[in-house]
Amino acid sequence: MSQHVVVIGAVALGPKAACRFKRLEPGSRVTMLDMSDVISYGGCGIPYYVSGEVSDETQLMTTSFHMVRDVPFFKDVKGVDVMTRTKAVKIDRDAKKVYWENLDTGETGELDYDQLVVATGATPRSLNLPGEDLEGVHYVSNPHDATDIKDAIAKGKVGSAVVIGAGFIGLEMAEAFTDMWGVDTTVVEIFDQIMPRLVSPDLARMAQNHMEEQGVVFHLGETVKAIEGEGRVQRVITDKRTIEAECVIVSVGVIPNDQLARESGLECHERGGIMVDETMRTNDPAIFSGGDCVVVRNLLTNQPMFLPLGSMANRQGRIIGDNLAGGSSKFDGVLGSFVVKTFETSLAGTGMSLDTAKASGFDAASVLLVQLDRAHFYPTKDLMTLELVYERGTRKVLGIQGFGSSGDAMVGRVNAVAAAMKYGLTIDELSTMELAYSPPFSAAMDVLNSVANMADNDERGINRGVGPQGFVELWDERETGDYCFLDCRETPDAKPFMEKFPDHWCNIPQGEIYKRFEEVPEDKAIVLVCNTGARAYEAQIMLEHKGVKDVQVIRGGMAALKKWGADL
Template sequence: MKYVIIGGDAAGMSAAMQLLKHDLSAEITILEQGAVYSYAQCGMPYVINGVVKSVNDLVVRSVETYRNKFGMDARVHHQVKKVDTEEKLVSGRNVKTGESFCIRYDKLLTASGGSSFIPNWKGVDLQGVYSVKTLADVEAIMKKVENGIEDVTIVGGGYVGLEMAESFRLLGKRVRILIRSRQVAKTFDEEMAKLIEEEAERHGIEILYEEVLEEIIGEHFVTSVRTNKRTYETDVVLVAAGLRPNTEFLKETGIHLAKNGAIYVNEWMETNVVDVYAAGDCAMQYNRITQVDEYTPLGTHANKQGRVAGLNMAGKHRAFKGITGTSILKFMDLALGKTGLSDREAFAAGIAYLSMIVRSKTHASYYPNARSLTVKLTFRREDGLLLGGQVIGKAGVDKRIDVLSTALFNEMTVEELEDLDLSYAPPFNSTWDPIQSAARKAVAKLEDK
């Protein structure tokens, strides 16, 4: 069986390893446009600020490992330009040599990932304008930092924008974040986002609301930016305006694409075209709560989808069970966790909801170093079905958000959440875990409605 995989990172290589394991006669060709396989994109901000010592620490397996140890035809600098699903051919060119290639497949996996979205501003090609998606991006930013910078402007207040704001601030740089709307981190509700804003202020990170970048100014290098309100001198512009799927080469194939270009797949990671699969940041994900497909590109999803795709391509029957939208972020001294729907998202989905916020402690208040923890639960008005949770604090966020994600996956109500048998000892928790305290108040609110 001849397998061709487009993309050599999380989804693609998770699939390749399953093919290697379950089809001993597999011929596996991977076409990677870049030069590096299997690297940890989520670790890139921590290389820039020096917490992770080297870019090389982010590489899980080298290209040579896939070639020499696993016997795969792992190619680099191979850009796919066209897929012929009738003749089962993948064609393109080597971006280094300019040489064309054309490869036949029996089964094809598109794991081509996504690219940073960079609007076509005037001055966007100046030196000093960056995104954070590849190891080459990281190396370019680090070189700029080494050459000396003082002021950084970040466009976008989502997860990447906040992570990069932290990185540059830890390096002692002046940092401003430009946000088009009135709220940072819009995946969170306003009350929770306020905690993030206060943390930014405590650490000297400037957040500018309703400021739209209109022009990047300079001759060869960035010297300033102009927004709809004023001009700011700056040395670096970091664009964190979201991700776009890399699927241009599929537009003439008849493969079903979403408006943003992401690929629709079923639970087996199959597209609507026979023998063509998709996984990772180029694909859609099924949301278990809203029960619709959405585009939520995260490394955890990419690895799971890639593994499921590889199993099914090799003839093993395994379904991708969908997502609950779980994420966590370190921002200065806070951890920011979210799973499921916020109030805003529940409203947009047309779900009648209630919500409850509690401010608690990470563990027993009499035990030293108890930290504040803010928990918000969103639940269905008619029956208390848990819809989502948000947790922000200096410690213990990861534990709580994962419990809430598990509860969402299993379609639990807030009353059932209250009944969970969670671990307790004074150094680790209170007799009532903060999420169960929130659940108790949520149950009371349901009874009073």
């Protein structure tokens, strides 16, 4: 029997659900409503349109075969009716009606539905500060925002910019301003690191250091107090300084648009977001919801999680389309996988960072590994940094995050772990995970296998050490602490540091530890350093075999310290 499905929202999830349903039930009717005049666009591509990497705004709204996804496209190609600039003002669940209002004409009406999809998305979070309404202050949420920003830059109105928030959009916009347009760009973040809660302080510092090398200025641990200007923005006031700015991007997260759902009696989370089950149904069996307006299950904690990502919305949309047509497809939960490009590098991850895992009640630990992403003899090799988070005792993998080149190598590794974590991946299973091998693409012992082996050694207590931040803390104590920084590289590599720090830096190549053991100080803690941490680990085993107990390895070695920006 044919039915009428109404979809409220036409950006990501709404169109995917509508089109999937129409393929399964071409004889049924679908009507989509959206408050905007632009629909079905790739919002995550907005920073790349601003940067110029995407040359035309309409590319964000086209199919892979270059058709613009506008109202006629949905009508003629997909068989879906679309009402733009139309707001759903009320849902009458008993009568199965949606009441609407046209935002341009004021016209009102109603739509009967057999089944309903609520895809109302999310709204950028406001700072609620003086000056947020000034010209030149933007929230990057739709193609109109992108066009306004790009037009202002092209007309020479923007020589300096402040980005408030160092999450995905904030970092991408900072890169867009700096790389393409040469705009003096400052990022202000209330937390003391970029990408807070998503990556460790060490990985965050590595990405920040790289962006600073490209000209981006960061002020972390600062709170914005006001935005000032006369008609147009001129400056941003924080609790520590005044920053000149001719453009401001506010990127401090989003809030799920659940008001319509709440008013109609649909169950919502106390912190915001519509509650759905595995089939993406609400507490009303005739109403589905998904995308940026819902909360879903975290596969690690089994708790509700708000994860506003376009990729998530598209996958959920297909499931809703199936189930509208009588299917039983399920969306069982999320891990929180991500990747963000930072000039020639990227940060990626899935699952929990160490701090997030501990805050969630896990007895968690992490290891940091720096290793080549392909065979050491292959000319285009590059160093990749991975941090693996696992649960002590159970050895269950809780997350992996990485910093490396902006190619596919690192995100491919993260995706492999994400796929396996859903099924309870352990470090033992990751250690032996089968991965495609060829020297141009990977090493015979892949970096994923190696980081799992390192976690195994950590769990066994035979690889004890700290990352770059831990090294800096030890180094800062060198005048008062009883430390010997033992460089176990070959002498030519260590010599510059021995000459610069003769009282603190010494050298015994790892292969000479046993022969020169008498040179190892007996009254000092030994801090082992090499290029990546591999030889330092071997040296640790040798020293402990000789009875030295107070030994630490600098995980990631000099490579990690360089990426981190340690001043030696």
